[in-house]
Structures are given as structure tokens and as C-alpha cells.
Amino acid sequence: MYKDSDQVLDAVISSPANTGEEVPSSSILEMRGISKQFPGVLALDNVDFDLRRGEVHILFGENGAGKSTLINVIAGTFPPDKGTFRYDGKDISHLTPHRARVMGISPVFQEFSLIPNLTVEENLFLGRETSTTGFLRKKAMSARAAKVIEMLGFDLDPKKRVSSLSRAHQQMVEIAKALLADVRLLILDEPTASLTENETYKLFELIGRLKADGVGIIYVSHRMREIKEIGDRITVLRDGLKIETCNAADVGENELVELMTGRKIDVLFPKIDHKPAEKLLEINNLTLANHVVENVSIYARAGEITGIAGLVGCGKSELVRAVFGLEALEEGEIIVKGEQISHPRPDISLSKGVCYFPSDRVAEGLALERPIRENASMAALNLTDFSWMRVLKKLNERKLIQGIVDRLKLRPPNIERAVGNLSGGNRQKVMLARGLTRETDIFLFDEPTVGIDVGAKVEVYDLMKELVDNGAAIILVSSELPEVLNLSNRLYVMHRAKLVAELTGDDMTEQAVLSCFFQDEEANSKAGA
Amino acid sequence: MSNNIASGHLPQKEVNHLVRVISTMGLLPILLVIIVAALSIFEPRFLGIFNILNVLRETSFLAILAAGQMLVLIVGGFDLSVGAVVALSSTVMATVMANMLGIMPDDVGLVIFIGVAAGIGCGVVVGLVNGLCVAYLRVSPFMVTLGTLSIASGVALLLTNGIPVYGMPKVFVNGFGRALWLGLPTTVYVALTLVIIVWIIQRFTVLGRYIYAIGGNLQASQVSGVSTKRYLITAYTMCGALAAITGVLLTARVGSGQATLGGDIMMLQSIAAAVIAGVSLRGGIGRVELVTLGALFLSIVTNSMNLVRIDSKIQTIVLGVIVIFAVALEEYGNRRKIRE
Numbered sequence: 029m030y031k032d033s034d035q036v037l038d039a040v041i042s043s044p045a046n047t048g049e050e051v052p053s054s055s056i057l058e059m060r061g062i063s064k065q066f067p068g069v070l071a072l073d074n075v076d077f078d079l080r081r082g083e084v085h086i087l088f089g090e091n092g093a094g095k096s097t098l099i100n101v102i103a104g105t106f107p108p109d110k111g112t113f114r115y116d117g118k119d120i121s122h123l124t125p126h127r128a129r130v131m132g133i134s135p136v137f138q139e140f141s142l143i144p145n146l147t148v149e150e151n152l153f154l155g156r157e158t159s160t161t162g163f164l165r166k167k168a169m170s171a172r173a174a175k176v177i178e179m180l181g182f183d184l185d186p187k188k189r190v191s192s193l194s195r196a197h198q199q200m201v202e203i204a205k206a207l208l209a210d211v212r213l214l215i216l217d218e219p220t221a222s223l224t225e226n227e228t229y230k231l232f233e234l235i236g237r238l239k240a241d242g243v244g245i246i247y248v249s250h251r252m253r254e255i256k257e258i259g260d261r262i263t264v265l266r267d268g269l270k271i272e273t274c275n276a277a278d279v280g281e282n283e284l285v286e287l288m289t290g291r292k293i294d295v296l297f298p299k300i301d302h303k304p305a306e307k308l309l310e311i312n313n314l315t316l317a318n319h320v321v322e323n324v325s326i327y328a329r330a331g332e333i334t335g336i337a338g339l340v341g342c343g344k345s346e347l348v349r350a351v352f353g354l355e356a357l358e359e360g361e362i363i364v365k366g367e368q369i370s371h372p373r374p375d376i377s378l379s380k381g382v383c384y385f386p387s388d389r390v391a392e393g394l395a396l397e398r399p400i401r402e403n404a405s406m407a408a409l410n411l412t413d414f415s416w417m418r419v420l421k422k423l424n425e426r427k428l429i430q431g432i433v434d435r436l437k438l439r440p441p442n443i444e445r446a447v448g449n450l451s452g453g454n455r456q457k458v459m460l461a462r463g464l465t466r467e468t469d470i471f472l473f474d475e476p477t478v479g480i481d482v483g484a485k486v487e488v489y490d491l492m493k494e495l496v497d498n499g500a501a502i503i504l505v506s507s508e509l510p511e512v513l514n515l516s517n518r519l520y521v522m523h524r525a526k527l528v529a530e531l532t533g534d535d536m537t538e539q540a541v542l543s544c545f546f547q548d549e550e551a552n553s554k555a556g557a
Numbered sequence: 558m559s560n561n562i563a564s565g566h567l568p569q570k571e572v573n574h575l576v577r578v579i580s581t582m583g584l585l586p587i588l589l590v591i592i593v594a595a596l597s598i599f600e601p602r603f604l605g606i607f608n609i610l611n612v613l614r615e616t617s618f619l620a621i622l623a624a625g626q627m628l629v630l631i632v633g634g635f636d637l638s639v640g641a642v643v644a645l646s647s648t649v650m651a652t653v654m655a656n657m658l659g660i661m662p663d664d665v666g667l668v669i670f671i672g673v674a675a676g677i678g679c680g681v682v683v684g685l686v687n688g689l690c691v692a693y694l695r696v697s698p699f700m701v702t703l704g705t706l707s708i709a710s711g712v713a714l715l716l717t718n719g720i721p722v723y724g725m726p727k728v729f730v731n732g733f734g735r736a737l738w739l740g741l742p743t744t745v746y747v748a749l750t751l752v753i754i755v756w757i758i759q760r761f762t763v764l765g766r767y768i769y770a771i772g773g774n775l776q777a778s779q780v781s782g783v784s785t786k787r788y789l790i791t792a793y794t795m796c797g798a799l800a801a802i803t804g805v806l807l808t809a810r811v812g813s814g815q816a817t818l819g820g821d822i823m824m825l826q827s828i829a830a831a832v833i834a835g836v837s838l839r840g841g842i843g844r845v846e847l848v849t850l851g852a853l854f855l856s857i858v859t860n861s862m863n864l865v866r867i868d869s870k871i872q873t874i875v876l877g878v879i880v881i882f883a884v885a886l887e888e889y890g891n892r893r894k895i896r897e
Contacts, residue, residue, distance in 0.1 A: 103780075125782055130782075141780040141781055142774070143770045143777055144841070145773045145841040145842055154777075154781040155781035156782065157763050157766060162762050162763055163762055163763075164766060
């Protein structure tokens with residue numbers, strides 16, 4: 029199906045730090061010197077990676093370390109700028125998603141490649157329908173789909189529309205889709221993020237069977253337990269660089285975290301002196317209209333960071349979004365500084381001193397074509413500092429924004445640059461600058477360090493410390509466990525739309541949080557405290 | 558419907574159920590029944606045989622055009638050029654036929670064949686250009702088709718200087734365009750055949766599946782190995798071809814090639830018919846059988862306005878209101894769905 033195109037220059041062949049016991053042909057995939065540049069970020073910098081048949085190779089690293097770029101290169105979503113790509117002993121270039129699939133590379137991404145308006149079985153066969161002269165053979169496909177779903181042991185109705193399925197079920201469809209074809213290299217990107225323990229167990233069983241069949245598996249995960257349970261080798265990435273590849277059995281947890289962050293964990297996180305004072309924000313029995321959050325009660329106090337941990341899609345982001353007025357409520361109350369807000373709206377929230385920093389800074393935060401100054405002042409233009417009788421006070425604006433930008437150590441500190449030219453870390457600083465343009469004492473951080481480098485992370489953390497020291501209340505929502513564990517004074521854990529635990533002091537451990545995800549005890553919610 | 562509301566407050570659950578049925582089926586069948594019933598009672602001329610044939614003929618033209626528009630809407634675009642393609646194919650076909658007939662007056666069959674082929678060919682070319690620009694140059698469908706609209710109507714005017722082109726074979730006009738077969742206008746059969754073909758494509762073929770998939774989620778389709786560019790181009794080309802066929806049929810009916818056939822009104826009508834029938838402007842959703850009902854509905858509305866002698870300028874206002882209302886209703890339905 030594919031032809032080998034002209035040999036790519038084998039310029040950079042660095043010797044891999046392997047154990048070196050196997051002959052090259054046992055590798056199904058060998059990548060050397062892979063680099064990929066995105067506007068503002070070098071996502072992959074001269075990375076070597078190889079995958080053997082019948083092994084589970086874990087990709088480990090923080091958000092933005094380059095894991096997803098690497099698996100996208102392997103899946104053919106976009107080509108690398110540099111480097112060689114050998115698959116099954118042949119040099120491959122000009123890989124497309126279609127060719128990758130034909131060659132047996134099946135990716136399961138976190139953003140699902142499903143068509144919402146089609147049914148489960150229609151989605152399973154998308155791109156490789158069984159047909160005779162252009163006509164679909166629906167019966168044959170139905171039968172095959174039913175068989176695959178049964179083999180996987182998933183609880184899925186093949187006739188249902190994907191748009192009506194929960195995230196967990198969509199994840200199952202995605203996995204089933206990847207396994208429908210003849211798979212030789214399977215990519216799983218945090219596949220268990222929305223599965224229950226039982227479903228996870230079935231998935232691991234399946235992975236065992238695939239390994240026995242000689243399928244190579246690239247597995248992206250943050251969870252130590254999974255890494256220990258199924259991983260054969262681990263490759264650690266950080267800031268686009270390959271840090272190390274090692275056998276899973278040879279490294280300990282702490283070692284891995286150190287490799288991942290590049291520093292001792294206690295250096296990364298500032299020492300925050302929490303001095304909890306009065307409750308600034310209270311949420312009582314909150315349920316959202318779309319039931320992504322059900323009956324959640326939490327509070328945040330001045331002078332402390334309140335963390336919310338949970339898996340992707342558990343409703344933790346939606347909870348703070350609802351407080352700010354971005355989600356439709358069904359019932360429950362939101363009390364800001366003693367005053368009940370029945371219909372939160374972003375403009376009301378801002379005027380009450382509540383500020384939300386979205387996780388998706390491009391979609392919800394920034395106007396990329398506009399300069400830093402305009403982006404930073406956007407939420408404060410109605411204040412007398414920035415305008416008088418609806419006429420902008422540009423001089424004042426420039427002065428105030430420059431001051432804030434300098435305080436945030438944005439580099440270069442030129443506030444007339446378009447935000448689109450900035451790196452992830454600097455973009456986040458522009459968002460933070462926007463929050464600092466107003467009198468604000470309740471800060472809602474939604475995944476504040478997604479996609480930004482370690483240096484910028486430290487600066488974000490330092491800013492949080494500064495805010496808390498000055499008596500602000502911070503709610504920190506994060507999927508990065510080390511982050512919430514180290515920064516929070518109190519930690520709430522959410523799972524499947526519900527609050528399952530509130531942890532404080534010595535109870536705040538990775539084990540305690542993970543066990544909340546895994547035991548599906550929805551009824552007896554509150555532990556700890 | 559008014560009975561239901563008058564008979565008391567519906568429980569929220571039933572209202573939701575009603576909304577859901579309406580958002581899947583569309584309001585169309587209900588509206589059609591209401592309007593036909595009302596017209597039968599208040600306007601006896603509506604049920605006259607001549608009027609019914611007239612409505613069916615108008616429906617046929619619009620149904621073909623709207624079926625093409627629907628395909629493009631499903632892949633997540635839209636085609637403003639369809640009205641101009643109608644004009645272009647009309648003038649090109651008439652010009653070709655008139656000239657050919659001068660050269661080979663005895664070979665009427667060949668003249669008709671070449672003329673029709675030229676007319677449809679125009680639509681294919683315009684559709685192809687639309688598709689290529691959208692797929693490869695990634696220009697927004699709005700700008701591309703606005704451009705080809707301007708080009709196609711310009712060429713049509715240039716070709717004819719705005720004067721109708723006569724001289725098509727008599728058989729083509731009297732024996733086909735204006736003829737009745739088994740009591741029905743010939744266009745009805747053509748439209749029915751085309752609608753059935755599109756229906757088969759949508760339900761039973763890989764092409765149809767991909768058209769839905771691309772509109773449902775372009776990136777996911779790409780990642781799944783669908784050659785999205787090819788199918789985008791196919792959808793636009795089919796739309797152009799169907800618009801050209803509408804032009805051919807209209808020309809055969811009118812008896813001359815005219816640069817004023819089609820135009821903005823038919824373009825707007827084709828989008829209206831599709832949207833009324835529940836075709837999503839976000840792509841991924843739409844069924845040709847419902848679009849045909851949409852065309853029928855619009856034709857009846859226009860016809861009834863003609864019967865009661867409403868000024869044609871006011872008719873275009875009504876059409877605009879219907880389009881906005883239909884789109885607003887679709888958006889409303891979408892919001893209900895997400896909340897569930």
C-alpha cells in the first residue's frame with residue numbers, strides 16, 4: 029500500500045541508552061533525532077524513541093513535555109521537521125493518518141476522533157467501510173462490530189449515536205475503533221482517564237493479549253500504579269527533550285517524578301504559608317443543568333489555596349466555571365462574600381472580585397491577533413482607571429498594564445506585541461495580568477500550568493503564593509496531582525460529577541487521591557476532613 | 558397544535574418530548590398539513606388541477622436545487638452560487654442548441670444531447686472550482702461561492718447581453734419541458750429520480766457516509782483515514798451539477814435561455830428549503846426526503862401568496878423571515894439537546 033520514498037538523511041544517529049540485548053529487528057518502530065517546531069515552541073528537540081514488538085512502552089512527562097506531539101508524529105497527524113522514522117525495518121516519510129492506519133498504527137487519542145451524529149458501529153468502521161462497488165454492506169459491518177465489542181467486554185450498544193454516550197463510553201468506542209483493524213502498533217493516550225476500575229481491568233487484560241500477539245503499545249499515563257502494573261519500559265520527556273529511557277522495574281516513583289520535573293519536587297513548589305481566614309466563597313449543593321456537577325458543596329477561605337483534584341471530565345473545571353457564570357445551573361447556591369448570587373454572570377463576578385483563568389487560553393482567553401496591552405485590559409475597561417464616559421484612557425492603560433506585566437516578569441516586556449507570538453508561559457502571564465487589573469480577591473485557576481514550561485510554572489506558583497500572602501482566596505483546579513498536592517492547604521477530590529473527598533494536612537497524599545478515583549464509592553462521599 | 562396549547566398547560570416533560578420530536582422530524586410535516594388544510598378551506602383555487610400541477614412543477618425545480626445545497630450544507634459549507642449556475646447553464650445550453658441547430662438541423666437528438674451536456678457541464682465546472690477552492694485553498698465557502706456566483710452570472714449576462722436566447726429544438730421545449738407524462742409534468746419524474754438517487758447515496762453508499770462524517774467532524778474523519786478533500790470536492794461538484802440540471806429543466810419549460818433564471822431568490826430558497834427540513838448549518842445532519850418536503854412547503858407558501866395576489870416584493874420579505882425563523886429554531890433545538 030505504501031512506497032518507501034527517498035531515504036531521509038541518517039545524519040543524527042545517537043546511540044540509544046538501551047539495555048542493548050536485542051537485535052534491531054525486534055523493534056517495530058525506531059525514531060532518531062525527531063524535532064518538531066511549533067510557532068513559539070520547540071515541541072520536540074532531537075528525540076530518539078523506539079518500540080519493540082510485544083512491549084508496553086510508557087511515555088511519561090508533564091503536560092507540554094512533548095508526549096502528544098510525539099504520538100501525533102507517530103500517527104501521521106503531522107510530519108516531524110527533522111529526524112528518521114523507521115517502521116518495521118523500512119524508512120518512512122510523508123506519513124499520513126491514512127497510511128499510518130494501513131500500516132497497522134492505531135492511535136487512541138484523548139480528543140476523540142468520533143463523529144457525534146453517527147452511530148457507534150458507523151464510527152467503528154469510519155474510513156474502512158466494508159462495501160461492494162460503493163454500496164455499504166451494513167449487515168456484515170453490524171455483525172463484525174458486535175463481535176469486536178463483545179470480545180472487548182465493553183458495555184456498548186452499537187446502534188446508539190455517539191453524541192448520546194458518556195465520555196467513558198466514547199472512550200470505549202475509540203478503543204474499539206483502534207482495535208477493529210489489524211493492529212501492530214497501538215497508541216493509548218491516557219486511556220483510563222474516564223474508565224472505572226472494572227473497565228480499566230478489562231483494558232489491561234486486553235493489553236496483555238495484544239502483547240502476546242506481538243503488538244507494540246505506546247502508553248501515555250501519569251498514574252504510577254498503571255505504569256508499574258503494565259509498563260515494560262519508560263521514556264521520560266521534559267520540555268521537548270528525551271530525558272531518559274529505562275526499564276520500568278528499575279526506577280522508583282520518586283526517581284520518575286524527579287526525572288519528569290527536572291528538579292526535586294520541593295524546589296519546584298514554593299513554600300506557602302496558608303493563613304485561612306473568613307470564607308470568601310461558598311458553594312452549597314450545586315448541580316449543573318447538564319449534570320456534569322452533581323450536588324457539590326465546597327468553600328474557599330481568604331489566605332489559603334483550596335485545591336480540586338480529579339480526572340479529566342470529572343466536572344472540576346465546570347464547577348469553577350459555574351461559579352464565574354459560564355455554565356447553566358440547575359440548583360444549589362453560590363455565596364460570594366456573604367452575598368448569594370442566584371444567576372452568576374462573568375461581568376457580575378468580576379465586579380464582585382471573582383476572577384477565572386480558563387484552561388484553554390486560546391479558545392477562551394486570548395485574542396491572538398491583538399497586543400498584550402489590549403488583552404490584559406479587556407476585563408477592566410469599564411473601570412475609571414481605564415475609561416471615562418466610554419472613552420479609553422490609553423495613556424493610563426499603557427502605564428497600568430506595563431506595571432503589571434513588569435511585576436509578572438513577562439519577557440520581553442513589550443506590551444504592544446501580539447499575543448499570538450508568545451509562548452505558552454507568557455500567554456498565561458497575559459491572562460494573569462488581566463486578573464490583576466481589577467480589585468480581585470477570589471481567584472479561580474483552571475489548569476493554570478497546562479502547556480507551559482517549568483520556568484514559567486514556578487513563576488505562576490510564586491504569583492499564587494504572593495496572592496495568598498496578600499489575603500486572596502485561590503481555588504486551584506488541576507489534573508496534575510503533584511501541583512494540587514503541594515500547593516493546596518485543603519484538597520477536594522471530585523469523581524464522576526460528585527465530590528468524593530476533602531483531604532487536609534497529612535492525608536493529602538497521591539495514594540489517598542488515587543484511591544478516591546478507583547473506589548467507586550459515590551454514596552459515602554466525604555472522607556478525611 | 559393550537560388546540561393542545563388551549564386545552565391547558567402541558568407538563569414540562571411533554572413539552573420536552575414535543576420539542577425533541579420536532580427537532581428530529583422538523584416542524585415540517587405539521588406545518589404542511591396545516592397549510593394545505595387552511596388553503597383547501599379558504600382558497601378553492603388551490604385545489605384546482607392546473608394549480609396543483611403548477612405547485613408540483615415548482616417543487617421539482619426547487620427540490621433538485623435544494624438536494625444539492627443540502628449535500629454542501631452537510632459537509633459543513635454552503636453554496637451561494639447555485640442560482641447563478643441555473644442562469645449560466647440556461648444560457649449556455651440555449652446558445653449551444655441554437656447554434657448547433659443551425660449547423661445540423663436534421664440531427665435534433667444530437668443537438669439536444671450536446672446542449673444538455675454543455676449546460677450540465679457548466680454546473681460541474683463551477684462546482685468543481687468551488688470544491689477545489691474550499692478543499693485546497695481553504696478559502697471559506699462563503700467567499701468562494703460568492704466569487705463564483707459573481708463570475709457565473711457575469712458570464713451568463715455576457716453571453717446573452719441580457720436578451721433571452723431562442724432557437725432551441727421544438728421537441729425539447731414542447732415534447733419535454735412543457736409536456737405531461739401520465740398527467741404529470743416531466744420535471745416531476747426527473748426530480749423524483751434525482752431525489753431517489755441522492756437518497757440511495759445518503760443511506761447506502763460509502764460516499765454518503767463520508768459526506769456525513771466530514772460534516773460531523775472534519776478532523777476526526779481525516780484521522781480516520783477519509784480522504785476529506787476528495788469528498789468535499791465531490792459534494793460541491795454534485796451540488797453544481799444538480800443546480801445545472803435545474804437550469805436545464807427551467808429553460809426547457811420557459812422555452813428560452815435567460816440570464817435572469819434562478820438568481821438570488823432561488824439560491825435563498827434552496828438554503829431555506831434545506832434548513833426548514835432540519836439540515837444543520839453546522840454540518841453532519843440532513844436527509845434528502847425531508848428537504849423535498851421543505852421544497853414542497855416553500856412552493857406551497859409561494860403559490861398561496863400568488864393566489865391571494867401578494868406583491869412579489871413582499872414575498873421575498875416573507876422568504877427572508879422564514880429563513881431566519883428556521884435557523885433560529887435549529888439553534889434552539891441544538892441548545893435543548895446539549896442540556897439533556
